[in-house]
Amino acid sequence: MADLDAVRRWADALIALHLDPAEWSFGFDHAKKRAGLCNYTHRRITVSRYLAARYTDDEVHQILLHEVAHALAGERAGHGPKWAQIAAGLGYVGRRTHDGAVVSELAPWVGRCPAGHVHYRYRQPVRALSCGLCRRGFDRANLIVWRRREITPAMRRLAASATGASTTGESALPGDASTSPQPLR
Numbered sequence: 001m002a003d004l005d006a007v008r009r010w011a012d013a014l015i016a017l018h019l020d021p022a023e024w025s026f027g028f029d030h031a032k033k034r035a036g037l038c039n040y041t042h043r044r045i046t047v048s049r050y051l052a053a054r055y056t057d058d059e060v061h062q063i064l065l066h067e068v069a070h071a072l073a074g075e076r077a078g079h080g081p082k083w084a085q086i087a088a089g090l091g092y093v094g095r096r097t098h099d100g101a102v103v104s105e106l107a108p109w110v111g112r113c114p115a116g117h118v119h120y121r122y123r124q125p126v127r128a129l130s131c132g133l134c135r136r137g138f139d140r141a142n143l144i145v146w147r148r149r150e151i152t153p154a155m156r157r158l159a160a161s162a163t164g165a166s167t168t169g170e171s172a173l174p175g176d177a178s179t180s181p182q183p184l185r
Ligand SMILES: [Zn+2]
Pocket: 066, 070, 079, 097, 098, 099
């Protein structure tokens, strides 16, 4: 549970150390799906107030390093080798991006395909989705079955440090008027 005042102090210190404090600033935002953001237009690094309060100090520090690395690498670097090298140089050891993947396990809707691939959604999927990891394009044989779960504080902590889960790869049933989506059971 990081203390938000402390988070601000670390952020200001990192900006003073690695960036130009006259140009770059830090603030909290209200995002729930991603932990941090580097806004190049406003030269502002923000961290989710909501998630920062739930993550450990180390985790929040990693999020800050991740975003400072974005500021240093420039927008076009994305999460490519240039960013990765700078991030590693700053001490970023997170294997997951903190832009969204890291909090995917906080999504209340968890789906599994027949082969066991796990998918996450923040809202109940309204259309039938098939597993894109099993097969590209919609295929009823790879239909994802969804379940709603309770998100506990322990899960939030776990999500902050977990590694490896896939968050992509669903294929939506094409929105063809002649094909009505299968209701999920
Ligand atoms: Zn990133």
